[in-house]
Amino acid sequence: MTLQKEPLKPIEAGKISMYVCGPTVYNYIHIGNARSAIAFDTIRRYLMYRGFEVRYVSNFTDVDDKMIKAAAEQGITVPELADKYIAAFEEDTKALNILPATVRPRATENIPEIIDFVQALIDKGAAYEVEGDVYFRAHLDQNYGMLAHQDLAQMENNAAGRLDPLENARKEDPMDFAVWKAAPDDGTIAWASPWGNGRPGWHIECSVMAIKYLGNHFDIHGGGIDLAFPHHTNEIAQAEARTGEKFVNEWLHNGFVTVGDEQTKMSKSLGNFTTVHDLLNELHDPMVLRFFMATTQYRRPIAYTTDNLKLAERNLTKIKNAYRNLNFRRTDVQMSQKLDVDMQTQVQRILQAFEIAMDDDFNVQNSLAEVFNLVELANVYSTRAEISEPTVTLILDKLTELMSVFGVENLAEDETEVTFEIDQLIQERENARSNKDYQRADKIRDMLKQQGIVLEDTNQGVRWHRE
Structure with missing residues (x-):
């Protein structure tokens, strides 16, 4: 009024x-x-x-x-x-x-x-x-x-x-x-x-x-x-x-x-x-459309173009990859059980900034910037040689919580059938490497890359994510 x-x-x-x-x-x-x-x-x-x-x-x-x-x-x-x-x-x-x-x-x-x-x-x-x-x-x-x-x-x-x-x-x-x-x-x-x-x-x-x-x-x-x-x-x-x-x-x-x-x-x-109805049949992931729509402040117009939808998909993939990469570190049996206080402080600052942005007439663009600050924090922490289980849990839980505000959930999930096929190929590649068949191992890596799947060899084993 x-x-x-x-x-x-x-x-x-x-x-x-x-x-x-x-x-x-x-x-x-x-x-x-x-x-x-x-x-x-x-x-x-x-x-x-x-x-x-x-x-x-x-x-x-x-x-x-x-x-x-x-x-x-x-x-x-x-x-x-x-x-x-x-x-x-x-x-x-x-x-x-x-x-x-x-x-x-x-x-x-x-x-x-x-x-x-x-x-x-x-x-x-x-x-x-x-x-x-x-x-x-x-x-x-x-x-x-x-x-x-x-x-x-x-x-x-x-x-x-x-x-x-x-x-x-x-x-x-x-x-x-x-x-x-x-x-x-x-x-x-x-x-x-x-x-x-x-x-x-x-x-x-x-x-x-x-x-x-x-x-x-x-x-x-x-x-x-x-x-x-x-x-x-x-x-x-x-x-x-x-x-x-x-x-x-x-x-x-x-x-x-x-x-x-x-x-x-x-x-x-x-x-x-x-x-x-038609668009959902074309999209690999319905959450791309959800994310695209949810991350523009409600009062502003949205320009619907294929390029803007693809940009939303790339941004959503970055968030999911950060979640999965850090979640993968949970397989590390050497993890400490002591919460990293400095990381906890950084997470709390991000949450506070997220809420300040959303309290301002649901300013999702500014709040999304804080989500990406948390994504960056997750990416940095996932590469550390020594990490703690409570810190990993804190970051993942808060990333889940913030993305849930945008209606995007199940960040760790992918299609079961696709995951099974990728895991089978990864195992075949590992067998090839064990047998010193490096040509076959490289071929599998390249084949997956053509499908947008990137493999990473880590101390905890092989993990994969979408480009």
């Missing part, structure tokens, strides 16, 4: 209530949708890292005009279409290690609550019915438009070319918006209401579900910057008209994902989108 950084002051000490607008499930989610899900999952994870108990609610819009059209095109019902793409959403977000929402409500599961909400707005004089449609009186909200930092006159002027003249003729004011829509008599999905058969307006769904699961007043509401107006603006107006209370303390909006040389916003309506 203020366009300023504000101290986070939870309504209830130690707890955060958080609502994030979810997808309309008429297609696979694209990378722009994933950006929002990953950005707010990263924020959620950091709040949990800082010790907060987070109640995280994110919805599915499972009925609207786009869904009705898509269901008709596919020859299935709207609920069948919703089930299909909700299952796909859950599959894709699981691959990206996005934590399940505390509650993931569907609009169609909350129709009675939506009807009651609309009726309450009518009773308060905040909404009115015309031919089965119900509209909210936007002018009644003196602060309408504050979130978008525009006044009503600006908004009306900006929207003039997009407003439907026929609908405007039914409204008291052009800026009034539908909270309930009359359904045409064509057999499409609809529900009985005091105003006739119809379905909810898009904006009313989120207000109703947010209040139902988080209360009249909660801490954080998130979504893409394109939702600030009209969606979030209308949410505020109708929610506060209904409850008489402040709706949300903090509004967080993530930036767009842009594509191409002209950096055009990625969207389904423009047809320039890449679905997460």
